Amino acid sequence: MGPRRRSPVALRTAIALGASGLVIFGVTVPSATAADNVMRADGSAGRACYESVQSRRAAGIDQREMTSTVDGLIQARLAPRDGAEGDWDLAVFDKATGKVVAASAALRSRELAESFVKKDQQLIVQACRYSGSARTVTVGVDFLALTPQGTPTGVAEQAQRAEVVRVETPERTDKSKLLALGLDVTEKGDETGIEVVLADDADRKTLRDSGLRSTVINPDLSKTSREDAARDREYAATTQASGLPSGRTSYRHLYEYEFELKELARKNPKLVKAFTLPNPSVEGRDVLGVEIATDVANIADGKPVNFTMGVHHAREWPASEHAIEWAYELVNGYQKDPAIKSLVGKTRNIVVPIVNPDGFSISREAEPKGDFSRFDYEMKRKNCQAADSPPQFRTGVCKANPAGRERGTDPNRNYATFWGGNGASPNWNSDTFRGAGPFSEPETRNIRELVSKRQVTNLITLHTYGNLILRPPGVADTRAPLDEPVLKALGDKMASRNGYRSIPSWGLYDTTGTTEDWSFWSTGGLGYTFEINTAGFHPPFQNAVVAEYTGTAPAAGAGKGGNRAAFLDMLGSAADPAQHATLIGSAPRGYQLKLHKTFQTPTSPVLQPDGSTKPPIYVTDTLDSTYSSTGGRFAWSVNPSTRPYVAGRYGREPQGPPQATLPLANPAGVPAENTQYPGNPVAESMPFTIKGLPEVDNGRFDVVVEWASTDTDWDLYVYNAAGELVTSSAAGGTKSERATLFDPPPGNYTAVMVNYDQVDPANPDDWGNGRIEFAPPIPPTYGTKEAYTLTCTNRIGRLVGIADVFADRGQTVDVGEVCTNSARATKDRRR
Missing domain, CATH: 2.60.120.380 (Jelly Rolls)
Structure with missing residues (x-):
């Protein structure tokens, strides 16, 4: 080849x-x-x-x-x-x-x-x-x-070694510092650390110069990539059929996805419809999806829409595999499983396995290098946009160009909500480059147009890797939406099936311009990101696809149902009227109802490459969806009329005062230096007690300790009574540590101080007496309610009815005979 x-x-x-x-x-x-x-x-x-x-x-x-x-x-x-x-x-x-x-x-x-x-x-x-x-x-x-080698002169690229390291990020400032370095940050992380790909010695120097501490997780990614490819070949050669709905035993190529989607439609014409999204990719490829529903051609039947998509990021092959297997699951289940047949009958399901076909095709067809060099196309993340690159890098086709895999835009940083802020890069060659502007890319415009024209009540966007279920918001300072209890409950339920952690997106690190943030804040449809597996971007098929989907070993969801069960939970949520709003009323046969809303939303202040910011950009969105009446009474499943962006923010009213500040006394003596904690348990421990209602109501506590010199390094860890780590602070280069826990349960806790480094151990810089500060919960805030404009047109397209409709999540609103008596019906609803 x-x-x-x-x-x-x-x-x-x-x-x-x-x-x-x-x-x-x-x-x-x-x-x-x-x-x-x-x-x-x-x-x-x-x-x-x-x-x-x-x-x-x-x-x-x-x-x-x-x-x-x-x-x-x-x-x-x-x-x-x-x-x-x-x-x-x-x-x-x-x-x-x-x-x-x-x-x-x-x-x-x-x-x-x-x-x-x-x-x-x-x-x-x-x-x-x-x-x-x-x-x-x-x-x-x-x-x-x-x-x-892809260089203008043909000079061979120097060999290099890529590795994965876990960078310690116990504080949000550490996470922000890490993101600003321009390294290839993965989605595998937790409160205290994040895995990062270091492609070469330059990356290693960048991380070393930052002062952030790290531990090597995988010293040779090239070796891993070659071994994974060999394991895939062996599995495909020795396995006749897997436990997946399709029986597939290997990663698909782009043309196989395309063919299988239209074969599903050809073989199941009443249940499956294949379609082409409106915008071809940068290189001119069509982007394909399927819709699965009873009477599939009638897309304006009023059923709630459940949308599953994969591969915004080219190298994340398991994402598209899980998406297409879900399509097979629905088709097979409709024929053989009464529970799935019932859910399919109540919903409409859209599956787009590959949002970014250009990038995926390049990554999938490349040799298994895995060294993350400029010309390691297997590890390409972005799309094929060349316009934002410097002139010398705009030449050549995407599969072979002077900038290699570094050219392009990250589609999952290109959506409008919070675009331009921290959590995405303004630099063209960064793996998280946000693009020239909100929705500058055809791939994101495709998803925007689809979601804007349908009542997508539930959405999952699939990625790798990290074993996470992420929910809005992507930015911590945004605060949780009023829908936080609903989002958390559904996320936790799905996580109980696949063994992933269910957290807000900002719990990993701040991200801006992401899919579910835009879809949720703009439409109110419940949206999540799944980060599949913990082994890599596309590790062996047997584990990352078969085991993760079916819930078998070694997946975290083994014995719990895996992603198959999690997807079914999401489908059940889409079918549940309590999870969205419902309009009921009556309309003559052949009349068409339309819900309309137009609004502007500001992006973040737009971060510039030099660190400065420019004013936010205002982005106009228009939501238009339709219902075709079959005559008589109707029920139309819709998202709430008030966007979460303006609805308000989640919180709770204080039920009492916060607890008074507690002193944290420093025990006598100074423990020995310890860079191996918790492997080496040498440290100082200080117990304290958190009170609760009815005496106090604590929205958060901060454990604060201080010392004299920034050259000294103490680390702080806080454990609950069960010995579980609940928060920590281990920054380095500071004169203090502050560990924060929101809504702390009452009980006994222990603060642990670790003497990580002393400039002069003979004359130690001990920490002084610390303190535990408390703050009340933040009350909820409520915005102005929004309405949909509901119109009705008759069989010849003449407007015959109009009304404003207010609907909350879980609410059923009777719009009456909107096509024949809309003015009176509107007044009746306002009494």
Whole structure:
């Protein structure tokens, strides 16, 4: 298949995409003959084009043979011809071996099959007519010569060693400091530390110079990547079928996802509909999804919508696997499981396995390097946006360009809510680069348009890794929404199935511009991020996909149901009227109801590369959803009319005064230096007691200790009566530690002080007497209620009814005969 790490140079040859010539990368390529450019098939067949080279006499097949003129890249494309769309697929095979080189199987006839080839390699380009009336399509094949290693001069990149370290971040200031370093921060972490990928010596120096402490978790990621790939090959070769709904035994390629989605629809036409999202990717790929529901074509039937998506981040392959397996689960369960059939009948389910197809295709097809170098395309995270890169890095295709995997935007930092603040990077080559502006990327615009036009009451976006279920908000200073009890309860329930930790997103670290933050704060639909597994971005399939989905060893959800059960909990929430709002009333058959809302929301103050900020950007969102009446009474499941962004913030009214400050006395003497705590238990322990109602009501406590010099390092840990760590502070480079616990349960606690480092152990800088400070709970705040504008149009599109509708979560609102008596009905509701 040829070398993997390359970048384009001047030599380009092509077969043009049509009779009038084609401009490719700024080079006009002469037209070939019509016979060369046109693929023709009188019949169609529902087969996988990529599975094998077919006989030329087979139904729905046309082929061209050609020879690669370069060591480099082939880009084969299909496009509709003469205005006839249809559905054609495309595959490129090595003629000598019959193995697939590249393929594409989207829903239309707009295909891009791309991969690496060798000079003089004999190829077969095969077009397959899957369905539709289009008998012909145009084909174009572009060969790009590439220099080794992807540099302008072809100079080989120096070998390097990538590793994973756990960085100690016991305080929020430490987390903010870590995020500002521009390192590849993973989602695996807790209150006291976060795992970080260090790609090379420069990264190691950056972390070392920051003063943050770390411990090596995996010293050689390249070795792990190679071993994981070998384990995947062995598992696929020795396992006939897994326990997954599809029986799959290996990670899919992009073209397999595309084909399987439309096969689900073809084989289950009343239950499954495959669709193309409105915006092609940066490289022009269609983004595909499926909708699963009874009477699936009637998307305006008023049922609540449950949306599951994967692969915002290219290298997170288990995310798309879990998403597509969920689609199989629903289809299989509808046929065989009465409980699932009942839930499917009450809901509509949308599944988009791959939000970022460009990035995923690159990561999935790359060699298993795992060294996180610039040209380690396997570990690409972002999309293929080139416009924000410096001019010298904008050249070349995404699969082989001078900036390698560093070029692009992080789609999961590109949504509008809180965009531009801490938790995303303004620097183009950062793995968390936020993009040029909110929704600047086609991938995020796709999700925005879908959520804005449907009543998505429940949403899961799948990622790796960290064994976490994250809920809004992504920024701690935002404070929890009024829906916090609902969000927490559902998150905790799902976590009981997969063994993950259920926490607010900021509990890991601040993030801005994320999917569920935008969807929740703008629509009120309950949204979560799942961080699947703890072993890596795409560790062995058997563990990260099969075990995590089915709830078998070694997954944390073994014996509890795994992600399958968690997804079913989410589906049950979507089917539960108490989890959203419901409009009831009556309308004539064929009339259409519409809910509308338009609003502006500010982003965060926009952080600049130099550390300064600019004013927030105001982003306009429009929510429009429809219900088609079948005549008579109706029930329409909708999100609350008041957005959580303006509804207010969660809290509680104080039921008493906070506890008075407690002294924390320093025991006599100074313990020996100890850099191995808790492995080495040498420390000082001070017990204290937290009181509770009715005497006091503590919203938080802070254990505060201080000493003389910033060169001295004491660490502070706080345990409850059961010996569980509940909070800590171990910063370094300070003269104090402050450990905070919100809403502390009453009981006995112990503060532990560890003498981590003394400049002069013979003359120790001991900590002085400390204190425990208390603060009352923060009362809830309530915003102004918002209304939907509800309109009704008759069969010819004439507006016949209009009303304002206020609806809270769990509330059923009777809008009456809104199509015939809306003015009176509105007045009746306001009495």
